[in-house]
Amino acid sequence: MPFHSHVLKNGLQVIGETSPSARSVALGFFVRTGSRDETSDVAGVTHFLEHMVFKGTPRRTALDVNRDFDRIGAHYNAFTSEENTVFYAAILPEYIPQAIDILADILRPSLRVDDFEMEKNVIIEEIGMYEDQPMWSAYDHAKRIFFADHPLGNTVLGTPASIRALGRDQMHSYFERRYVAPNITAVAAGHFDWDAFVAEIEEKCGSWAQGPIGRQSVYETPGSGKFRVLTKEKVTQEHVILMSPAPSADSLLRYSADTLALSIGDDSGSRLYWALVDPGLADSADSSFHDCEGTGSFCTSFSCEPGQAQEDLEIVHEVLEDVQKKGITDAELEQAKSKIGSRVVRGSERPMGRMQAIGMSWTYLHQYRTVDEELKAFDAVSLNSIREVLERYPINRVTTLALGPLETLSPPEHNGKK
């Protein structure tokens, strides 16, 4: 699957991986901006702007955007994270020119005041909807407490108050600062012609403004180490999140960190699975590794009946202490590698999977990696490299957040106990 890359004169990056046996193509625009690029007076502006991008341009009303995508049967959407805003569409190859025309057009949105005020309701509804998803809400609070004054702790959605207070011109100036050409990568994967793709992007995006692509506060953080209980009587189960420091997206240790997280908290056959889920002590338990620009985090979470939370929390601490002290076993490492090999191969089977993978790799590292190179990098993970991760990023240095009906929960006394 040949890879291609190109840079427009204004700095916009264009990359693509062609796969002639595919029957569809996935296109994406990766804008390197997220909630970490916000100041508190515009909390939630990145995500709100993502919505506004679909609300029309000088050439298209919101209705036109939707209808034009729908007419070509596009599976299209966007997402906003702490670091990225990504717009994408999966389509049949015959619709590539139309899809690029729509995507490139909407990325220069009009931000009309009427649409802006109307869309505030949608955003506030969305915030309400997530309130009904306690694990999501718990993670949002946990991030805030873990990252403390580091902007990675910013909430992605904002609050009803911050959204209501936001002005259209504030959004426009954020747009002009962050949606500059050098901060954007156009990506294609699947069945498409590279030269035609570059020509289309050149035509539609060649006039986009340049500008600096700085980012505030890119530094490593070990997390606050705090312990918080948020009482929410409306929630049935107790939701507990433990965050600890981890390598950043450009660290060579990221493959080892990912493998370690899988070994501890994959949804089957992991340490936490056997300790909590299999015996019915929790209804879910999970560990994952999040790599960001300049820093990272391990996140371990579980949910259970409130009366079970204290014991479960102690069990999780024991697991993390044990891993910190002894690492994982050879058998656990081999098992994790088999799982990751299978996951990498399966994740690469659709154009959409490849588009996301090469787009993220380019955004963070300006690097292209084949599926086989990814497999080799995971295969090189060793007990030693996992030991190195633990030494530099102690997994037992936890920041804890519990959300649910409980009024109190005690931090286990683990230091020096075992």
Place this chain on the structure above:
Amino acid sequence: MPFHSHVLKNGLQVIGETSPSARSVALGFFVRTGSRDETSDVAGVTHFLEHMVFKGTPRRTALDVNRDFDRIGAHYNAFTSEENTVFYAAILPEYIPQAIDILADILRPSLRVDDFEMEKNVIIEEIGMYEDQPMWSAYDHAKRIFFADHPLGNTVLGTPASIRALGRDQMHSYFERRYVAPNITAVAAGHFDWDAFVAEIEEKCGSWAQGPIGRQSVYETPGSGKFRVLTKEKVTQEHVILMSPAPSADSLLRYSADTLALSIGDDSGSRLYWALVDPGLADSADSSFHDCEGTGSFCTSFSCEPGQAQEDLEIVHEVLEDVQKKGITDAELEQAKSKIGSRVVRGSERPMGRMQAIGMSWTYLHQYRTVDEELKAFDAVSLNSIREVLERYPINRVTTLALGPLETLSPPEHNGKK
């Protein structure tokens, strides 16, 4: 992508679609049994049995099952619906013999009393977890009210009381009745050798018992037409579900019904999207078509702030009345077809997608359909065939369930009003 099928002497069906360019393979066992095959004294037994299948056999403890899957890096799981219990694994091709060995072994589970009693906690935790997902909970109640005394209204999970009361021998006799060879289809899709696959299945499953594969109450139902409000103070948003009758899985009208549902309630560019989501009157709105053995249902749902629910409900009624009276437009039909074409192609891009598609088609219809045949069947949908769906299955004949903080909500007076 060549298709193959074979029937073992005991009646077990074996099917496969080989795709040499794939890098992985998906295997599945489709057991034609679900909550509709339960009597009220064993409510939840099908789903509980699905869990027990992973708890071990004479050859394997629960730990062995998990470890053996994990050792080969399998992405494996199972799900239980009203009509089917499906066990599956996606793996790299070199692990096919091990994967079949595990899957075939666990499908003859020991159902040990200790494991059985322990697993009750997990099931009860799972019921609690879904309680925290109001739309899921609303759908469970809506089904019960729509289907009334038809067994498709049975809850899949059961209740904490029904699970606590269930005995191991009751589960065992359900297993012996429903997990008979002729009620099971073994399926493979992706990169594999058909002859070797059949030989493995023959060896591992050839001795499984035969038995009748009857199913109670296979008849068409128009739904009760009732209107219910379930007050749940813990829930923030109001969740409303409207169900109406629809064609069954073996009806030739199913393609038209699916297209109609997409046109009314797809998550972008549909009637409900423009009426509710785009203007911010609801945070979600959706229509879908569910085809079952002997009957079917349309399900329209939305969630919104409680104060908005009455108006939203009236808007949904207007949409359904209008569609019932006038059908959809030519432009809506063309748009729906583009979306479905793209969805069918993209859904076929992974072995897991094809495995599920051919397994379901075989379970319901003993029929294999290529991706192109599916595309043609959708392409043949016309305004006339959609009119036929509406005449036989009035979409405005709704059964309504609201779940959320509201204490009252009024059924709109729509009949003969417009």
